[in-house]
Amino acid sequence: MSNTLSLYNIEAEKSVLGAVLIEPDALLTASDIIEPGDFYREGHKLIYSACLDLYQLGEPIDLITLIERLKAKGELERIGGASYISQLSDNIPTSANISTHAKIVRNKSTQRRISNWANLIKSEAEEAEDLTSFFSKMERDIVELSQYQSINDRDPHVSDIVSNLKRRxxxxxxxxxxxxxxxxxxxxxxxxxxxxxxxxxxxxxxxxxxxxxxxxxxxxxxxxxxxxxxxxxxxxxxxxxxxxxxxxxxxxxxxxxxxxxxxxxxxxxxxxxxxxxxxxxxxxxxxxxxxxxxxxxxxxxxxxxxxxxxxxxxxxxxxxxxxxxxxxxxxxxxxxxxxxxxxxxxxxxxxxxxxxxxxxxxxxxxxxxxxxxxxxxxxxxxxxxxxxxxxxxxxxxxxxxxxxxxxxxxxxxxxxxxxxxxxx
Structure with missing residues (x-):
């Protein structure tokens, strides 16, 4: 039996959200790596989505605006109320590690996808009549999973482009x-x-x-x-x-x-x-x-x-x-x-x-x-x-x-x- 606890890291999720609250620009770093669906806890998905909403609307991201956004969407109580949001930034002194923590969240999300896929494949394998189609689907799924995990967490700065040219x-x-x-x-x-x-x-x-x-x-x-x-x-x-x-x-x-x-x-x-x-x-x-x-x-x-x-x-x-x-x-x-x-x-x-x-x-x-x-x-x-x-x-x-x-x-x-x- 798989260890469900190994498929998520709540502290890493809290760290990402707390970093965004104390340094709104950290959202740009996080959004290059993770999306709302990568969070395990449902409340964290809603909070992160609300932060993205505020950014797209051109509004500042802080404790007050985030609470108001969640209220407007009818989701504040679902995430644990205003007190839970205020707790997120209390134990996060800096946003410097947001990239590392976001990658942890991403990796755990991928592991959950693989685990869910493995369970589905087991079920489909027991009922498969056309093995050729079954293997083709399995092959497509594996490539999609590997592509999902392949992330580019750096913008194409000219120094990177020059390095690529030199290598070529x-x-x-x-x-x-x-x-x-x-x-x-x-x-x-x-x-x-x-x-x-x-x-x-x-x-x-x-x-x-x-x-x-x-x-x-x-x-x-x-x-x-x-x-x-x-x-x-x-x-x-x-x-x-x-x-x-x-x-x-x-x-x-x-x-x-x-x-x-x-x-x-x-x-x-x-x-x-x-x-x-x-x-x-x-x-x-x-x-x-x-x-x-x-x-x-x-x-x-x-x-x-x-x-x-x-x-x-x-x-x-x-x-x-x-x-x-x-x-x-x-x-x-x-x-x-x-x-x-x-x-x-x-x-x-x-x-x-x-x-x-x-x-x-x-x-x-x-x-x-x-x-x-x-x-x-x-x-x-x-x-x-x-x-x-x-x-x-x-x-x-x-x-x-x-x-x-x-x-x-x-x-x-x-x-x-x-x-x-x-x-x-």
Missing amino acids: WNEEKQGLRTYIPVNSKLSVAIPRYVPGHVWAVGGYTSVGKSTFIAQQIVDTCEEGARCMVFSLEDSREEKLIKLIANSANMSQKHLMLGHTNGFEDVIAGAVNKINKWKLYIYDDVYTIDEIRLKVKKGKLQSGLDIIFVDYIQNIIGDGTLYEKLSEAVVKLQKMAKELQVVVVFVSQVSNEAMRSHSELIGLKGAGELSAAPDIVLWLKRVKGEDKERFLDCEIRKNRPFGLTGIYPLRFSEHWSRIEKRGIL
């Missing part, structure tokens, strides 16, 4: 995060992935988007990146075949058909290399919330650098295509910044943009799909005799590095890799 610059000097997208002048225009950024790779059907993305995955994994791929079109086996073909520079068609005679050593070498990568491939995740859940879990467990979504129009959601994709991209952008990962999504190009040769970005279901990404690449095949292997990569948006333009590329002999073309 130091990592780049050591060769970290220098993942080059394609071996061409593209690496000059876009020298590296930047944590927190979103990429969009657009192109018409059969233009080479899958090969382009496969090469990005291979190149980044070979540089040591921790990657997660959400394959919304290919099965995970098909996606892996593309990665093997790209890594071994051999025919993807031969691998698909099982024509491997004479290539056993090359395939074995590629597979052995891929087995060492920090790479996860999902082909059964179709909603943006499920993607966010997997990414958060991966980030918490082993860290992640780059997320690939191929392709985004296959996301399942409510509303029109425009509404569905707008919501998806906004959530991906928020996730990228929150978890400091790079998100690369593949998109179809709208038929209208292809027919009109529009100078707009022209991604299918555009809107946020075009506005949110930091980098937008548009792949186009080159028409003409003896040019069947030629394609152009146009940088239509390059928020972090500025350079745009068209960069000529070509497919390799076996169509499994993309190489520089011409004088590049």
